[in-house]
Amino acid sequence: MVETAVPATGAVPADLAAQLAAAKAEAAANLDRFLRASADLENFRRRTVREKDELRTVATGRVLEDVFPVLDTLGFAIAAARQPNADLKSLVGGVDLVLAQLKSALANHGFKEVNPVGQPFDPHQHEAISHQPSGEVPEEHVLTAVRTAYLLNGRLLRPASVVVSSGPEKK
Secondary structure: OOOOOOOOOOOOOHHHHHHHHHHHHHHHHHHHHHHHHHHHHHHHHHHHHHHHHHHHHHHHHHHHHHHHHHHHHHHHHHHHHOOOOOOHHHHHHHHHHHHHHHHHHHHOOOEEEEOOOOOEOOOOOEEEEEEEOOOOOOOOEEEEEEEOEEEEOOEEEEOEEEEEEOOOOOO
16 A cells, blocks of 8 residues: 655645545445345345235135134034934034034145054154053054144144054063
């Protein structure tokens, strides 16, 4: 860097004053660009959060629209059960149909029920609550499911609570 001597009178050479003015203008332009970029980033962040909330609302709305008929049918079943001459067998059949309707509505949105009976025990998919001897089910395979597992688009929502076979009873 070449140093320029400043006169003792305190006067600044013209080219140095021009450089200072250019540097100040460049600094002001950089600050303006920075502030605009910061504002754009904040606007993008807010818009992304808003769009994410809107997507969640729309997706939830679609699921609920498919559940409405199930709610209607369940209401009809309750009204039929309150009749003085209600037949228990037909009510149970109706509730079974409502359950099937609900499972179908949820399946349309990627919800899946998993029955692990007979499958090898997998601690990532199953929660063992006990072991029980069994001659029919191989050792370390699921003997019975106490609570069903549920998946949503292949992702485990709830593991199955299972009883695991300890193999044939040892005498």
